Amino acid sequence: xxxxxxxxxxxxxxxxxxxxxxxxxxxxxxxxxxxxxxxxxxxxxxxxxxxxxxxxxxxxxxxxxxxxxxxxxxxxxxxxxxxxxxxxxxxxxxxxxxxxxxxxxxxxxxxxxxxxxxxxxxxxxxxxxxxxxxxxxxxxxxxxxxxxxxxxxxxxxxxxxxxxxxxxxxxxxxxxxxxxxxxxxxxxxxxxxxxxxxxxxxxxxxxxxxxxxxxxxxxxxxxxxxxxxxxxxxxxxxxxxxxxxxxxxxxxxxxxxxxxxxxxxxxxxxxxxxxxxxxxxxxxxxxxxxxxxxxxxxxxxxxxxxxxxxxxxxxxxxxxxxxxxxxxxxxxxxxxxxxxxxxxxxxxxxxxxxxxxxxxxxxxxxxxxxxxxxxxxxxxxxxxxxxxxxxxxxxxxxxxxxxxxxxxxxxxxxxxxxxxxxxxxxxxxxxxxxxxxxxxxxxxxxxxxxxxxxxxxxxxxxxxxxxxxxxxx
Numbered sequence: 001x002x003x004x005x006x007x008x009x010x011x012x013x014x015x016x017x018x019x020x021x022x023x024x025x026x027x028x029x030x031x032x033x034x035x036x037x038x039x040x041x042x043x044x045x046x047x048x049x050x051x052x053x054x055x056x057x058x059x060x061x062x063x064x065x066x067x068x069x070x071x072x073x074x075x076x077x078x079x080x081x082x083x084x085x086x087x088x089x090x091x092x093x094x095x096x097x098x099x100x101x102x103x104x105x106x107x108x109x110x111x112x113x114x115x116x117x118x119x120x121x122x123x124x125x126x127x128x129x130x131x132x133x134x135x136x137x138x139x140x141x142x143x144x145x146x147x148x149x150x151x152x153x154x155x156x157x158x159x160x161x162x163x164x165x166x167x168x169x170x171x172x173x174x175x176x177x178x179x180x181x182x183x184x185x186x187x188x189x190x191x192x193x194x195x196x197x198x199x200x201x202x203x204x205x206x207x208x209x210x211x212x213x214x215x216x217x218x219x220x221x222x223x224x225x226x227x228x229x230x231x232x233x234x235x236x237x238x239x240x241x242x243x244x245x246x247x248x249x250x251x252x253x254x255x256x257x258x259x260x261x262x263x264x265x266x267x268x269x270x271x272x273x274x275x276x277x278x279x280x281x282x283x284x285x286x287x288x289x290x291x292x293x294x295x296x297x298x299x300x301x302x303x304x305x306x307x308x309x310x311x312x313x314x315x316x317x318x319x320x321x322x323x324x325x326x327x328x329x330x331x332x333x334x335x336x337x338x339x340x341x342x343x344x345x346x347x348x349x350x351x352x353x354x355x356x357x358x359x360x361x362x363x364x365x366x367x368x369x370x371x372x373x374x375x376x377x378x379x380x381x382x383x384x385x386x387x388x389x390x391x392x393x394x395x396x397x398x399x400x401x402x403x404x405x406x407x408x409x410x411x412x413x414x415x416x417x418x419x420x421x422x423x424x425x426x427x428x429x430x431x432x433x434x435x436x437x438x439x440x441x442x443x444x445x446x447x448x449x450x451x452x453x454x455x456x457x458x459x460x461x462x463x464x465x466x467x468x469x470x471x472x473x
Contacts, residue, residue: 001216002051002223005235006118016051018220021058026139028059028113028130032090034137035111039064039144042086042154044110046079046102047094048072049199049225052115052130054213056092061152064144068154068166069204072096079105082156082164086373099124148172154373155206155325166373167206167325174214176349176366177328181218184348193295194219195242198235200226206329207299207321211245233257236289244293247300251307251318252436254288256455264310264433271313281314290316297321297333302404302423305340306431312339320344322404326388328367332402342403352402353387354394360408361394362387393421412443420448432473434458434466 002016037043043060045067047053053069060067068086070079072095079102083091090111093099095118103124106112114127123129146152152173154166194215201208216223224239226232236244246254259267271277285291296311299321311318322343323330331352334344346352350365364387371379382389393406406423413419422440429438429450436455442448458466 002054002225004051004225005227005238007227007231014051021055023139024134025055025058025062026143027134027137028056029062029140029143030137031133032059032063032065033140035090037063037065037089040066042066042068042088044083044086044088044091045069045094045204046072046091047096047115049203050095050115050118051225052094053203054223057213062140062143064146066151066154068156070156071158071202071204074102074105076102076105083107083110085164086154086156086166093124093127146171148175153209155204155209157325165375165378167369168371168373169328169369173328173367174210177210177214178218180348193243194221196222196224196239196292197243198224198226198239198241200232201245201247206325207245210329233289237287240289240292242292243295244290245297245299248298248303248307251298251303251311255307255310255433256457258284259433260457268313284314285316295319299323302427304427304431308339322402324390326369326382327363327365328369331363331365334401341399341401342397344402345400346402354396358408359393359395361390361392361402361404363390364388414442414448415444415446425450429473434469
């Protein structure tokens with residue numbers, strides 16, 4: 001079921017079977033019950049991705065409680081805020097960089113249960129121990145059987161635009177996605193594509209939660225867990241996932257890794273050779289860790305046409321997925337062979353419209369959230385007439401593909417009175433291999449400006465050459 005690498009402990013891989021995961025989840029569920037937790041109570045998870053994360057989540061669900069995962073990088077103040085908002089009664093404390101600094105954010109009344117330590121880390125103080133609970137409790141025999149309208153999880157937004165919002169997803173959400181897969185397997189991700197997946201994006205995020213945990217359970221996958229940012233490339237090569245999901249930042253770094261060894265102009269010439277090109281592409285795919293990938297997805301932000309084209313030359317055809325926490329992570333997906341398709345067409349049973357005056361993208365799907373937890377005012381703002389108001393601006397092309405062209409609130413006016421949509425300019429600049437990240441701004445200035453951070457390859461170039469290339473761009 002799950003494979004956890006731990007090079008720091010020099011133990012190789014720790015393999016967890018479905019049977020063992022079930023046994024441990026039932027024992028932890030019994031421990032939660034013994035501590036007074038009941039159906040409908042909320043239980044938090046604060047940890048980086050690891051196999052205990054999924055077992056803890058299963059334990060919560062077996063009890064009929066509601067899992068509330070948090071970003072593992074929250075400060076003590078931020079953690080206190082989301083704990084108070086979600087009203088949890090217990091918290092799983094796991095693989096973290098410095099829980100001692102976060103611990104003041106946990107109220108004294110909250111029960112804390114610590115995962116076993118990973119690598120050279122120490123288990124946090126003032127917590128009950130996972131392994132001790134396994135010994136002390138017999139497995140819960142009758143797992144809760146939820147109804148579609150019961151709350152499955154509450155996922156909190158990052159809070160970068162204000163107070164974090166807790167999107168309530170009910171069991172109808174994973175059920176609807178599973179039914180979609182059964183009825184339209186061409187759109188699904190379970191039909192033979194998910195034999196192996198690599199978990200590295202935060203599991204508290206809707207995309208990783210659905211693409212890894214739920215997919216892994218429904219498809220009977222083997223889930224590999226990345227150890228750290230530093231070990232990610234190594235773990236990806238070891239896992240050789242059959243399905244891989246990434247954000248544009250990851251695709252940029254993978255491209256940089258290749259072109260640092262083979263200059264891009266040389267690589268493109270070699271790939272164009274009939275036999276040698278195919279052999280080189282196959283070798284590079286395997287070295288990246290994508291030699292066995294049958295389904296390759298990108299999301300969270302638009303992927304530039306240049307990155308699409310670069311990886312297509314390697315035989316890696318990236319499909320874009322568009323969604324957000326409020327709509328269960330997915331509303332559209334692009335076709336594998338179609339180029340310049342934006343984020344693709346709406347998934348079956350999902351409705352995607354554009355607001356008449358603003359071109360705001362409006363979404364309705366069977367798997368979307370029902371409300372923000374304990375926040376009727378902001379629920380009413382984002383959920384109107386059954387549609388989630390995304391805050392994104394979009395357009396449909398002649399083929400019915402949706403293109404995301406920016407955020408409603410990001411558009412600004414220069415001092416000359418010209419309206420600027422930053423996302424369009426950023427997308428054209430971000431395609432240049434020498435640029436790592438870009439931000440276009442300039443509200444009130446005569447002309448917009450682009451703030452960029454250069455890739456490592458660009459930083460190594462002679463200044464005159466780099467300046468000439470930037471001016472040309």
